[in-house]
Amino acid sequence: MARVAFLGLGVMGFPMAGHLAAAGHEVTVWNRTAAKATAWAQKHGGRAAATAREAAQGAEFVMCCVGNDDDLRAVCLGPDGAFAGMEKGAVFVDHTTVSAAVTRELASIAGDSGFGFVDAPVSGGQAGAENGQLSVMCGGAPGDYARAEPVIAAYAKICRLMGPSGAGQLTKMCNQIAIAGLVQGLSESLHFAEKAGLSIPEVVEVISQGAAGSWQMQNRYQTMAENRFDFGFAVDWMRKDLGICLATANENGASLPVTALVDQFYKDVQGMGGGRWDTSSLIARLRR
Known part of the structure; x- marks a missing residue:
């Protein structure tokens, strides 16, 4: 000890x-x-x-x-x-x-x-x-x-x-880059299901068993469907992290077009008063 x-x-x-x-x-x-x-x-x-x-x-x-x-x-x-x-x-x-x-x-x-x-x-x-x-x-x-x-x-x-030194932080940037695109994709999928008149639980039950499955889908689809966003990592902090990712990409030459776009989507969520909502709140932007 x-x-x-x-x-x-x-x-x-x-x-x-x-x-x-x-x-x-x-x-x-x-x-x-x-x-x-x-x-x-x-x-x-x-x-x-x-x-x-x-x-x-x-x-x-x-x-x-x-x-x-x-x-x-x-x-x-x-x-x-x-x-x-x-x-x-x-x-x-x-x-x-x-x-x-x-x-x-x-x-x-x-x-x-x-x-x-x-x-x-x-x-x-x-x-x-x-x-x-x-x-x-x-x-x-x-x-x-x-x-x-x-x-x-x-x-x-x-x-x-x-x-x-620094490799841990660079790996965390990879993590946040992956999450940003994934949550936007999940938001669009659930939003599309709503507009198509499908049952979100039934859609998720089927597609989560295939290549579309993810932690975010399993753990956030229901609260996203219910427009509840008080679970975990806040949008304000995600924007801070994505800012670090984008600044580092400018230094090392990585191309992050989706990350840059999702960062702006999170900016929109902040503009909706959702800075303290969790990161799954990207779907709220689509419902405006």
């Missing part, structure tokens, strides 16, 4: 940190809104720290799950940042979905300071975090990953080292 700090207790981080405590690790948590850290400690029996630096002090592993590049820098750097409290030989594990550029920047600083850095974005949404069934894609030095993987296992269905 390890001494672990967890920074960021949102809809993903709160249950992920809980799995670490349930696995027997000694967990200290920190959150920008202190009340969340206090609530977590009361529920799981760990300790709440006043700053990221305090949480990181004495920890063998510091896990982090915040919002974006700027949030991550703020949590890591500065006099109250986690890096200021980390000991040589510790490993920082970043579960935030951010750019590969900020990952490499912070990994370099970590290396110069004598501790490891593993970028480890996750897929599986809130349900995956709550059930301890996340897919974790990692980048970093093999030795740092090998040490961190047994700790990450507390909430992972699968965890893989994809390459050097």
Whole structure:
């Protein structure tokens, strides 16, 4: 069992940190809104720290799950940042979905300071975090990953080292690119079924058993049909992620025409007031 700090207790981080405590690790948590850290400690029996630096002090592993590049820098750097409290030989594990550029920047600083850095974005949404069934894609030095993987296992269905620093984030971009096109296709399929006067449950029962089947179809078709979009990953966050994908594609020369189009469709959903709706809300745009 390890001494672990967890920074960021949102809809993903709160249950992920809980799995670490349930696995027997000694967990200290920190959150920008202190009340969340206090609530977590009361529920799981760990300790709440006043700053990221305090949480990181004495920890063998510091896990982090915040919002974006700027949030991550703020949590890591500065006099109250986690890096200021980390000991040589510790490993920082970043579960935030951010750019590969900020990952490499912070990994370099970590290396110069004598501790490891593993970028480890996750897929599986809130349900995956709550059930301890996340897919974790990692980048970093093999030795740092090998040490961190047994700790990450507390909430992972699968965890893989994809390459050097930044490779985890690049893999997460592949994940978001695939989801964007898939959800748009599913939205159009269900919308077409509605317009054709077909029974959506019956359509899905048949086509989900063939090549059209997907996790999104099995888990979201009913709520999409009912116009309910309060399940999981928000449109605002998806647009943040797709922005990272498109910016990286401009750098590496990848062509992402469908991703760029779906990003604009999500912009339309935001314009409808759906920034906090989940990503399956693309169908609402078609129903306008």
